[in-house]
Amino acid sequence: MGVLGILMLEGKMADVPGCMASAETFGYPVIRHVVRGSRTPRSQEEAEAMLPLYVEAARELEAKGATVITANCGLIALLQDELSAAVTVPVVTSSLALVPAVSKLVGGRPIGVLTFFTEAVGERNFRASGWSSADIPVVLGGVGKHPSWLEFLETKEVTPALREQMRRDLLSVVEDMLAREPSLGAIVCECTMLPAVLETCGRTRPCRSSTS
Known part of the structure; x- marks a missing residue:
């Protein structure tokens, strides 16, 4: 079975069923990896500024055994091309x-x-x-x-x-x-x-x- 890797924003996340931080959301193996230095972006520019942090974190997540990678913020779609090029596993940011x-x-x-x-x-x-x-x-x-x-x-x-x-x-x-x-x-x-x-x-x- 594959393992879903989730790039998590740093800080307090909602442990609510349906949200990505909740253990009740997924019925299959998940690795959550905090992107150190990240914060919830409220604009395109704030999301794009975190590219180096996300590239490093995606590589770390792949090394942990993730077979597909996503993120817990839809604005990270702006980094889709760079993240998918940085690792060898599929990346779906949004x-x-x-x-x-x-x-x-x-x-x-x-x-x-x-x-x-x-x-x-x-x-x-x-x-x-x-x-x-x-x-x-x-x-x-x-x-x-x-x-x-x-x-x-x-x-x-x-x-x-x-x-x-x-x-x-x-x-x-x-x-x-x-x-x-x-x-x-x-x-x-x-x-x-x-x-x-x-x-x-x-x-x-x-x-x-x-x-x-």
């Missing part, structure tokens, strides 16, 4: 790489891209993932304007009440995307924090958080 295949499945209809901060995702991210919005029409939607998601970004913790508010806010973003483009064929989640609302926390305690 779900944005799936957009061309998804587009074919829905007959070329527009694709929704759900992210955290929409200003951090654009043509540079798309091209780094192997396609262009000139060929595949996309509609961006971001949860970062909602206090519930900003709280999660800050604390990396989700109480049941906060999860419900996050879900409502996420659905409002999707509704806005559909209002802007009724022919939307599919939605791709670019941000790795988004699956946190798809799992159910225990009713008697908050979801855990941890330092990765």
Whole structure:
């Protein structure tokens, strides 16, 4: 069986089922490797500035036995070419790489891209993932304007009440995307924090958080 290697941002990560730091997310072998000196990027420039850190970490992760490598931040898609060239195992930095295949499945209809901060995702991210919005029409939607998601970004913790508010806010973003483009064929989640609302926390305690 292959081993999934995950390049983890340094610092406190959400130990929430569905998120990459949680042991409950994957049902197969996983190696999590912290990228020393990294931090959560909020712009394309901040992500690209961490290239040397990620190249070194990817090589270390391969040496640990990872047979495929990914990252726990969608903005690392900007480093796709450099990281895949630095190691001998496959590298998939972002779900944005799936957009061309998804587009074919829905007959070329527009694709929704759900992210955290929409200003951090654009043509540079798309091209780094192997396609262009000139060929595949996309509609961006971001949860970062909602206090519930900003709280999660800050604390990396989700109480049941906060999860419900996050879900409502996420659905409002999707509704806005559909209002802007009724022919939307599919939605791709670019941000790795988004699956946190798809799992159910225990009713008697908050979801855990941890330092990765």
